[in-house]
Amino acid sequence: MRLTISQIQQMKEKGEKIVMLTAYDYLSAKLIDEAGVDVILVGDSLGMVMLGYDSPIPVTMEEMLHHTKAVVRGSRRALVVGDMPFMTYQVEMGEAIRNAARFIQEGGAQAVKLEGGQNIAETVKRLVSCGIPVMGHIGLTPQYMHQLGDYAARGTSRESALRLLEDARALQAAGAFAIVLESVPADLATIITRVLAIPTIGVGAGPDCDGQDQVVSDILGLGTEFVPKEISKRYASLGDAIKRAISDYVKEIKAVTFPTREHSYPIAPEIVRELEDLALAD
Numbered sequence: 001m002r003l004t005i006s007q008i009q010q011m012k013e014k015g016e017k018i019v020m021l022t023a024y025d026y027l028s029a030k031l032i033d034e035a036g037v038d039v040i041l042v043g044d045s046l047g048m049v050m051l052g053y054d055s056p057i058p059v060t061m062e063e064m065l066h067h068t069k070a071v072v073r074g075s076r077r078a079l080v081v082g083d084m085p086f087m088t089y090q091v092e093m094g095e096a097i098r099n100a101a102r103f104i105q106e107g108g109a110q111a112v113k114l115e116g117g118q119n120i121a122e123t124v125k126r127l128v129s130c131g132i133p134v135m136g137h138i139g140l141t142p143q144y145m146h147q148l149g150d151y152a153a154r155g156t157s158r159e160s161a162l163r164l165l166e167d168a169r170a171l172q173a174a175g176a177f178a179i180v181l182e183s184v185p186a187d188l189a190t191i192i193t194r195v196l197a198i199p200t201i202g203v204g205a206g207p208d209c210d211g212q213d214q215v216v217s218d219i220l221g222l223g224t225e226f227v228p229k230e231i232s233k234r235y236a237s238l239g240d241a242i243k244r245a246i247s248d249y250v251k252e253i254k255a256v257t258f259p260t261r262e263h264s265y266p267i268a269p270e271i272v273r274e275l276e277d278l279a280l281a282d
């Protein structure tokens with residue numbers, strides 16, 4: 001049975017930390033789910049991590065749905081959240097509802113995530129009224145990168161900290177079941193977490209959020225991009241291990257040390273002889 005949004009809410013009430021991980025494919029989802037992660041976010045960071053774009057802006061609904069379906073197939077217990085791509089929920093309400101519904105109906109996700117605060121509260125309200133659970137996302141919101149200008153922390157000035165607090169309140173009032181706080185000072189995240197009844201999920205937001213999110217390739221050391229220590233921690237160096245394994249493979253193929261005859265299927269010698277005779281006769 002998958003976790004539900006009410007069980008995620010109960011985790012906050014019981015003081016049990018919520019573990020979220022951003023992932024994009026069947027294989028990772030299976031491992032992550034078996035390891036006990038509570039929520040898998042199919043993030044639009046897909047664009048950079050898996051598809052090689054230089055931002056999440058070009059990511060399409062079709063790409064997100066393709067990966068969401070794979071994550072849903074790979075997981076059994078985790079709540080799966082699909083990240084709505086840039087401009088799929090801002091233009092018009094009907095379009096936002098239709099696109100969010102596609103994540104649930106076609107993608108098999110149990111919830112969607114939207115970036116923004118007071119500016120998207122009305123959309124959150126409508127989606128929730130249609131039965132679509134919504135996770136909010138404030139702080140550093142990469143879909144707004146052309147407006148923000150950089151990937152620096154948010155909520156570091158008095159004005160922006162107050163704005164984030166109001167954004168969080170607006171999302172909760174609109175019915176969001178949880179809010180991601182990305183790259184905000186720990187003290188601000190602590191206050192927002194205390195003020196809200198719904199869970200906060202931090203990424204680069206200190207230890208006091210109700211839960212934490214990381215990108216799977218970052219914690220496994222698979223990416224080549226530098227990720228600041230304020231945001232992420234490496235639990236393995238799989239990128240190096242994979243490179244070593246693949247260069248061993250390259251060496252063995254070149255040297256014909258793999259595959260050997262032991263790695264092949266047997267065939268009766270008389271069939272081989274007959275085939276050789278036939279081949280020679282041609």
Ligand code: KIV
Nearest residue numbers: 022043044045180203
């Ligand atoms: O796309 C993503 O992975 C995200 C998380 C970092 C919250 O939005």
